[in-house]
Amino acid sequence: MCGTDGCLVKCSSVPCATPKNDTKDTSITINLDHGDPTMYESYWRKMGNKCDITFNGDDSLSYFANGKSLCWFLESKLEEQIKRLHNVVGNAIVDKYYIVVGTGSSQLMQAALYALSPTDQLEPISVVSATPFYSSYPEVTDFLKSGLHKWAGDARTFEKNRPYIEFITSPNNPDGVIREPVVNGNQGKLIYDLAYYWPQYTAITSPANHDVMLFTISKCTGHAGSRIGWTLVKDKEVARKMTKFMEISTIGVSKEAQLRAAKILEVVSDSCLDPKMENFFEYSQSLMTDRWQRLRQVVMANDFFVLQKYPLQYCLFTKDFCESHPAFAWLICKGGEEEDCQKLLKEHKIHTRSGRRFGSDLRNVRISILSRDEDFNIFLKKLMAIRGPTNEN
Numbered sequence: 162m163c164g165t166d167g168c169l170v171k172c173s174s175v176p177c178a179t180p181k182n183d184t185k186d187t188s189i190t191i192n193l194d195h196g197d198p199t200m201y202e203s204y205w206r207k208m209g210n211k212c213d214i215t216f217n218g219d220d221s222l223s224y225f226a227n228g229k230s231l232c233w234f235l236e237s238k239l240e241e242q243i244k245r246l247h248n249v250v251g252n253a254i255v256d257k258y259y260i261v262v263g264t265g266s267s268q269l270m271q272a273a274l275y276a277l278s279p280t281d282q283l284e285p286i287s288v289v290s291a292t293p294f295y296s297s298y299p300e301v302t303d304f305l306k307s308g309l310h311k312w313a314g315d316a317r318t319f320e321k322n323r324p325y326i327e328f329i330t331s332p333n334n335p336d337g338v339i340r341e342p343v344v345n346g347n348q349g350k351l352i353y354d355l356a357y358y359w360p361q362y363t364a365i366t367s368p369a370n371h372d373v374m375l376f377t378i379s380k381c382t383g384h385a386g387s388r389i390g391w392t393l394v395k396d397k398e399v400a401r402k403m404t405k406f407m408e409i410s411t412i413g414v415s416k417e418a419q420l421r422a423a424k425i426l427e428v429v430s431d432s433c434l435d436p437k438m439e440n441f442f443e444y445s446q447s448l449m450t451d452r453w454q455r456l457r458q459v460v461m462a463n464d465f466f467v468l469q470k471y472p473l474q475y476c477l478f479t480k481d482f483c484e485s486h487p488a489f490a491w492l493i494c495k496g497g498e499e500e501d502c503q504k505l506l507k508e509h510k511i512h513t514r515s516g517r518r519f520g521s522d523l524r525n526v527r528i529s530i531l532s533r534d535e536d537f538n539i540f541l542k543k544l545m546a547i548r549g550p551t552n553e554n
């Protein structure tokens with residue numbers, strides 16, 4: 162694991178990042194607040210009609226799926242393609258796991274919290290994650306004020322002799338770091354959020370085999386609009402409770418979305434196995450590598466931002482050493498603790514998410530790297546134009 166301080170690209174003097182009026186970009190505002198994965202559109206456009214599926218009027222009327230899964234609304238084609246893709250990529254063990262499908266992994270987070278929370282306690286169970294944590298966890302945990310669970314903040318400061326649920330996001334959103342459990346108490350239940358454990362973002366170092374693992378098509382292939390996520394669950398009772406949660410909240414998951422997702426995953430696996438096709442992960446990894454190289458150049462040339470650096474790791478999928486290329490840049494504004502990086506970038510018409518939302522400093526911001534090319538290019542131009550006092554000429 163790579164700590165923030167040890168892995169900064171550069172550490173120099175600490176200039177105050179006060180924006181100058183004359184350097185402000187007056188063109189359009191770029192919104193890089195959300196991790197909207199539109200950068201993969203170019204690949205899917207190239208695939209033409211390979212992903213087309215059609216539905217007749219009499220298709221998919223039933224609430225129920227035909228499969229024999231414990232998750233009674235899981236389409237067997239989707240189950241098959243999820244297992245196939247994990248086997249092709251080697252990022253997770255699927256044998257002997259139950260699969261629970263959800264309307265995005267966001268819904269499955271709630272289902273997992275429900276399933277792992279004890280029902281016989283007077284106090285809600287504490288839910289934690291190490292800072293900087295994915296900004297949705299506090300909201301998802303506390304939104305309904307359920308009485309089953311409550312957000313308890315940073316896992317690093319949690320008193321470990323009490324029951325808890327810990328979210329472990331690896332690679333982490335927002336900072337892209339590979340993570341492990343932090344509390345390590347003996348009354349903990351762990352939810353691994355592996356949304357970004359795919360080869361375009363990080364080296365696949367071993368097949369994950371944790372008790373509860375969340376995945377989403379949103380970050381794997383870019384089809385966030387289909388709203389399909391899945392959980393690999395070891396324990397039958399946990400899978401059953403998660404399925405019950407889904408039944409109560411939405412009586413299952415859209416079959417159209419599941420079957421489209423199955424087709425997309427099928428094409429991704431085919432692209433990895435058929436040398437005549439353009440390998441989706443090679444394509445997306447090279448896009449990410451290019452974006453990160455260009456971003457690092459701009460940040461290096463600037464004197465008051467720093468970026469996280471990542472170690473080289475051997476990837477079992479690409480069979481090569483590679484650096485991580487996270488979906489987000491975790492940009493740190495040098496200067497004092499009062500330096501507000503999100504405000505500074507907003508003045509330059511770059512919308513980002515403040516470090517505060519991730520339980521971290523105002524000096525940090527999360528910037529999505531997953532936008533379309535045009536937006537990414539404008540973002541770099543705007544970032545380049547922000548000059549600190551020390552590098553003005």
Ligand SMILES: Cc1ncc(COP(=O)(O)O)c(C=O)c1O
Binds near residue numbers: 379
């Ligand atoms: C770590 C992490 N988990 C889960 C999600 C939610 O994904 P979905 O679109 O499947 O709801 C996101 C989305 O940004 C994410 O970053």
